């Protein structure tokens with residue numbers, strides 16, 4: 001099985017979805033390590049409960065991004081993982097770090113990229129009067145939330161929808177989409193090539209819709 005590391009900062013519901021999926025596909029991949037930049041992230045408890053090794057690298061102990069990322073890189077290199085999965089990991093990563101793991105790192109973002117990079121995506125979609133919103137899973141490249149999108153899933157924004165209810169709807173869809181993308185990677189069905197997603201034999205111009 002492929003060895004994966006999951007990086008979190010908080011609740012870790014996407015981590016949980018991947019833990020549950022891993023238990024159904026033990027021959028395909030194994031979560032070897034969960035890393036959090038916050039010592040009190042609830043996701044650390046989820047990992048411990050599943051018997052997965054955890055590591056806290058508290059960013060407040062580092063004077064700059066470079067030194068934090070250097071320690072993170074050192075730990076990930078040491079654990080020799082095949083894939084790094086960012087699951088609610090709320091840190092901007094340095095160019096050097098993203099280059100080092102290019103083609104081996106996925107992120108999930110709660111918007112239909114390239115719309116709404118950054119934070120507060122649900123409220124921004126509502127404020128813009130959008131009729132649909134969604135999630136994107138992409139390869140991580142040096143461009144923030146700008147790497148090639150592997151997979152998207154959409155939800156409707158209903159009249160009177162709140163950011164909270166929208167976030168809940170997106171979360172449910174994320175918990176289906178993220179394990180699927182992780183399996184695709186581990187099965188060799190997707191790869192990053194020339195800043196595009198290569199799907200087995202063909203390169204698609206548009207992200208796949210779930």
Ligand code: GAR
Nearest residue numbers: 010011012013014015088108109110
């Ligand atoms: C997810 O909705 C994910 O899309 C988002 O954080 C949430 C984490 O939830 N990620 C970002 O905003 C990345 N910029 P979780 O901790 O319950 O998995």
